[in-house]
Amino acid sequence: KAGVTQTPRYLIKTRGQQVTLSCSPISGHRSVSWYQQTPGQGLQFLFEYFSETQRNKGNFPGRFSGRQFSNSRSEMNVSTLELGDSALYLCASSANGQFRGELFFGEGSRLTVL
Amino acid sequence: AQTVTQSQPEMSVQEAETVTLSCTYDTSESNYYLFWYKQPPSRQMILVIRQEAYKQQNATENRFSVNFQKAAKSFSLKISDSQLGDTAMYFCASEGAQKLVFGQGTRLTINP
Numbered sequence: 001k002a003g004v005t006q007t008p009r010y011l012i013k014t015r016g017q018q019v020t021l022s023c024s025p026i027s028g029h030r031s032v033s034w035y036q037q038t039p040g041q042g043l044q045f046l047f048e049y050f051s052e053t054q055r056n057k058g059n060f061p062g063r064f065s066g067r068q069f070s071n072s073r074s075e076m077n078v079s080t081l082e083l084g085d086s087a088l089y090l091c092a093s094s095a096n097g098q099f100r101g102e103l104f105f106g107e108g109s110r111l112t113v114l
Numbered sequence: 115a116q117t118v119t120q121s122q123p124e125m126s127v128q129e130a131e132t133v134t135l136s137c138t139y140d141t142s143e144s145n146y147y148l149f150w151y152k153q154p155p156s157r158q159m160i161l162v163i164r165q166e167a168y169k170q171q172n173a174t175e176n177r178f179s180v181n182f183q184k185a186a187k188s189f190s191l192k193i194s195d196s197q198l199g200d201t202a203m204y205f206c207a208s209e210g211a212q213k214l215v216f217g218q219g220t221r222l223t224i225n226p
């Protein structure tokens with residue numbers, strides 16, 4: 001079974017631009033979560049989707065948004081990029097939204113904002 | 115609010131030694147799960163071990179075991195017979211409200 005796939009793996013943007021990151025969960029998984037990882041703040045929860053509905057959202061500004069499609073694939077968007085948005089963005093999926101089970105992570109999308 | 119604290123930013127041991135990584139947490143949930151995740155240099159996070167809070171027995175997975183002290187809100191990870199492949203960042207996490215709250219991580223290096 002294929003794992004969680006994130007694209008692109010690396011990208012460089014400039015301040016003020018916007019970016020869209022994609023995540024394909026493991027086949028059959030309906031829950032997709034996004035986390036931001038930085039050296040200073042560690043891993044911070046962005047949002048979680050289950051069956052196209054956002055169930056939970058972390059403490060990030062409205063510039064950060066996401067969505068989930070009917071095939072469970074998810075995208076997250078960051079608008080008006082700031083230098084502080086440079087981070088590794090991790091996507092994770094779980095089966096049937098049973099969060100008390102295991103989260104399966106992708107390799108991440110490394111965003112650099114110049 | 116949930117919090118997870120890992121007090122050891124870095125640790126280093128010799129191959130075959132036993133090492134214990136510390137974690138304390140705080141949660142208002144009555145029933146919750148705790149996790150240790152490993153992030154090797156290739157960056158993909160993988161689950162090492164999981165503990166259900168209502169179970170008194172400590173979880174074990176081969177060379178990995180936990181010491182779960184519910185009253186003290188402590189959840190340490192013990193790695194026995196450490197191997198070079200155990201070199202990674204280790205994150206302690208607690209679960210609640212459809213999200214994981216992670217600690218800051220411990221960078222573990224296994225030396226040959």
